Amino acid sequence: MTIEERINELRDKLNHHNYMYYVLDRPEIPDYEYDMMMRELIKLEEEHPEFKTPDSPTQRIGGEPIKEFEPFTHVVVMQSLANAFTEGELRDFDRRVRSSVGDVEYVVELKIDGLSVELIYENGIFTIGSTRGDGYVGENVTNNLKTIKSIPLRLKDNLNLIVRGEVFMPRASFEKLNEERELNGESLFANPRNAAAGSLRQLNPKITAKRDLDIFVFNLQRIEGVELKTHVEALEFLKEQGFKVSPHLKKCKNIDEVIEDINYIRTIRDSLPYDTDGAVVKVNDLEKREILGSTVKDPRWAIAFKYPAERQKTKVKDIIVQ
Numbered sequence: 001m002t003i004e005e006r007i008n009e010l011r012d013k014l015n016h017h018n019y020m021y022y023v024l025d026r027p028e029i030p031d032y033e034y035d036m037m038m039r040e041l042i043k044l045e046e047e048h049p050e051f052k053t054p055d056s057p058t059q060r061i062g063g064e065p066i067k068e069f070e071p072f073t074h075v076v077v078m079q080s081l082a083n084a085f086t087e088g089e090l091r092d093f094d095r096r097v098r099s100s101v102g103d104v105e106y107v108v109e110l111k112i113d114g115l116s117v118e119l120i121y122e123n124g125i126f127t128i129g130s131t132r133g134d135g136y137v138g139e140n141v142t143n144n145l146k147t148i149k150s151i152p153l154r155l156k157d158n159l160n161l162i163v164r165g166e167v168f169m170p171r172a173s174f175e176k177l178n179e180e181r182e183l184n185g186e187s188l189f190a191n192p193r194n195a196a197a198g199s200l201r202q203l204n205p206k207i208t209a210k211r212d213l214d215i216f217v218f219n220l221q222r223i224e225g226v227e228l229k230t231h232v233e234a235l236e237f238l239k240e241q242g243f244k245v246s247p248h249l250k251k252c253k254n255i256d257e258v259i260e261d262i263n264y265i266r267t268i269r270d271s272l273p274y275d276t277d278g279a280v281v282k283v284n285d286l287e288k289r290e291i292l293g294s295t296v297k298d299p300r301w302a303i304a305f306k307y308p309a310e311r312q313k314t315k316v317k318d319i320i321v322q
């Protein structure tokens, strides 16, 4: 086996085991074996940098700090979401949707309380990742995103696609981070969302790599050469390509089932290992989404439902953001 073949073999093996451990939570080998392969790859790449590829798992360690983030103009505008606070407002949303496209199936997802990012893949390779910013221009945080182990550096197929997801910090990691910061006399993060935002917008990727960030992918923004009919199909497809997709995805025949599922989420959300700030209701049929279109800033085919307790948090967050 040539050096290049050994480097490629280690890269593919490590990317596979990374997927098993961080996306499926089903490790196949002991950490020690993974670490030994990673150590060999680091050494070989240092000796033969010409064989290093952009999807090498050594990129997850984090490179050198940068001075500032490059602005990045999104290929597809990153919309935000209108809010509903009551059942009545959900039914108003449903009436508006049905008056325009007739009866629809909905999908209910958890609304992960993190920060929204766009990931661009070219020929199956993760090439650019950015924060949402104002929806049009965000920050290029590619190298920091590469340290998030549940973001695939290479897809199963060599596809050109753009996805959106929510980067978050699990609550336990947030509490551990604040304990460490308190011991070091550093300022504390107010909540996991701020900790995730602060960690992703770190100028030193080696610090980001230590922050235990995770991601759920929730929207396929664009894809070439693949026809998909519904949002559920799109998320299934993204799972097959190696992404970690929001675990609670409920397909609903009508708004009554949506309300039922939203009430169910209310009972489980405090037991989840990550913060949510509501639920998201989306039209499942992608063609009907096209017909419904968007307002200047929000899609007409989706709405966020905020639980009563959220109201206070939403206000506080908005004040900080403003």
Ligand SMILES: NC(=O)c1c(N)nc(OC2CCCC2)nc1O[C@@H]1CCC[C@@H]1O
Pocket (backbone or CB within 6 Å): 079, 080, 081, 109, 110, 111, 112, 113, 114, 116, 166, 218, 219, 246, 280, 299, 302
């Ligand atoms: N935070 C989430 O878990 C989430 C989600 N599961 N699904 C969407 O779908 C929106 C995005 C584009 C049109 C519909 N948005 C989410 O978060 C949004 C992103 C920006 C503002 C909200 O946080």
